[in-house]
Amino acid sequence: MSGTKRRSAGPQADDLRFMKIALRLSRRGLGLTEPNPMVGAVAVKDGRLLATGFHRCFGAPHAECMALEDLAVAGATLYLTLEPCGHFGKTPPCVDLIIARKIRRVVAAMADPNPLVNGSGFARLQAAGIETRVGLCREQAERSNRHYLTFMRTGLPYVAIHAGLSLDGKMTDKAGRSRWITSPELRRCAHGLRGEFSAILAGRNTILADDPHLTLREPGWGGKQLLRVVLDSGNSLPHDLNIFKDQERSPLVIFSSLDAGERKKRTARHFFVPADDQGLSLPAVLGRLAEMGIASLLVEGGGRVIDSFVRQGLFDELVLFHSGRLVGGRDAVQPFCSGIEDLAQAPQLADCHWSHFASGSIMRGYRRCSPD
Numbered sequence: 001m002s003g004t005k006r007r008s009a010g011p012q013a014d015d016l017r018f019m020k021i022a023l024r025l026s027r028r029g030l031g032l033t034e035p036n037p038m039v040g041a042v043a044v045k046d047g048r049l050l051a052t053g054f055h056r057c058f059g060a061p062h063a064e065c066m067a068l069e070d071l072a073v074a075g076a077t078l079y080l081t082l083e084p085c086g087h088f089g090k091t092p093p094c095v096d097l098i099i100a101r102k103i104r105r106v107v108a109a110m111a112d113p114n115p116l117v118n119g120s121g122f123a124r125l126q127a128a129g130i131e132t133r134v135g136l137c138r139e140q141a142e143r144s145n146r147h148y149l150t151f152m153r154t155g156l157p158y159v160a161i162h163a164g165l166s167l168d169g170k171m172t173d174k175a176g177r178s179r180w181i182t183s184p185e186l187r188r189c190a191h192g193l194r195g196e197f198s199a200i201l202a203g204r205n206t207i208l209a210d211d212p213h214l215t216l217r218e219p220g221w222g223g224k225q226l227l228r229v230v231l232d233s234g235n236s237l238p239h240d241l242n243i244f245k246d247q248e249r250s251p252l253v254i255f256s257s258l259d260a261g262e263r264k265k266r267t268a269r270h271f272f273v274p275a276d277d278q279g280l281s282l283p284a285v286l287g288r289l290a291e292m293g294i295a296s297l298l299v300e301g302g303g304r305v306i307d308s309f310v311r312q313g314l315f316d317e318l319v320l321f322h323s324g325r326l327v328g329g330r331d332a333v334q335p336f337c338s339g340i341e342d343l344a345q346a347p348q349l350a351d352c353h354w355s356h357f358a359s360g361s362i363m364r365g366y367r368r369c370s371p372d
């Protein structure tokens with residue numbers, strides 16, 4: 001893509017302007033690049049935007065390759081939202097291409113914590129005499145890539161908990177029905193949320209009560225595979241449930257206890273992990289998902305499962321969809337039923353963001369990483 005030349009507002013302001021374009025581009029890979037990061041690239045010379053690129057999906061060319069593919073102008077500046085790689089992976093090293101295209105200067109938002117990169121990309125650029133500036137818009141770049149960064153730094157998937165709640169915080173009515181807790185408008189948003197993640201998880205009771213498909217139904221996510229994960233300690237879910245359908249498009253992973261009768265596999269990906277009286281070991285579940293390359297997980301419930309993730313501090317983000325209805329009922333399912341003894345122990349969220357709709361609101365709050 002080429003653009004018109006604008007009068008330069010000075011090198012610093014130009015850097016900021018072009019980095020913001022690269023960041024916007026990078027987000028076009030949202031939900032599609034994992035376990036790779038989202039990356040945007042913009043090539044500029046004399047204030048003129050020459051080419052752009054972004055990492056479209058896992059296995060596709062890197063953003064730098066897309067931007068530099070046909071670029072024959074030596075002396076350009078390249079804006080990148082992440083350090084370029086210097087090693088052979090699914091694609092050749094981007095650093096080699098940057099050097100071959102005679103890029104004069106690289107401005108990058110942040111280093112790549114991947115141990116295969118981790119500063120070596122910048123070192124190779126500098127060794128080749130390319131001027132590098134690192135850290136511009138670092139905070140925004142880190143927020144955008146929070147799934148990837150958490151996966152790289154902890155070795156476990158980024159975990160977001162999602163629940164649809166009445167105004168008074170109930171996930172179901174007294175009879176355990178959750179279907180109409182939120183409005184159709186909010187439910188559409190909730191389905192869209194699934195597309196941002198690599199996997200979605202639910203507990204056995206939710207699978208039995210709601211018989212959900214746990215698939216991606218919102219337009220815009222065609223072709224994306226979402227891994228569905230179910231916790232069924234006893235390995236006893238009936239086989240005619242919707243979750244067992246459509247496994248080609250949406251593969252199913254079941255976790256059961258090591259003691260589950262006969263340990264008979266119900267799907268190609270059926271894993272047996274330790275359990276105690278609180279249920280299956282969540283660290284073991286997350287560890288197994290990480291080994292499968294799952295960088296992000298959306299926990300969709302129900303109440304007991306969410307309670308386990310919250311109690312064990314195994315979440316990075318909370319996404320609550322609030323309707324305007326009052327439901328009440330002591331026995332209605334709620335998201336953190338075990339509670340805390342003392343307010344001082346309450347899990348604290350940072351950076352809570354509210355979006356308001358005619359029929360309710362959505363809150364996204366974060367623990368370890370910051371939001372977009």
Ligand SMILES: NC(=O)c1ccc[n+]([C@@H]2O[C@H](COP(=O)([O-])OP(=O)(O)OC[C@H]3O[C@@H](n4cnc5c(N)ncnc54)[C@H](OP(=O)(O)O)[C@@H]3O)[C@@H](O)[C@H]2O)c1
Binds near residue numbers: 204232279302306333
């Ligand atoms: N409003 C919403 O957003 C929403 C979303 C989802 C569900 N729901 C509603 O929530 C209700 C179900 O919630 P629920 O609390 O009864 O059950 P749940 O959280 O869906 O499932 C709990 C079951 O999962 C299994 N499990 C295995 N390991 C676990 C662990 N480490 N921690 C917790 N559970 C583990 C246990 O059964 P085993 O020991 O047999 O394996 C446990 O009884 C349904 O009525 C559904 O409609 C509402």
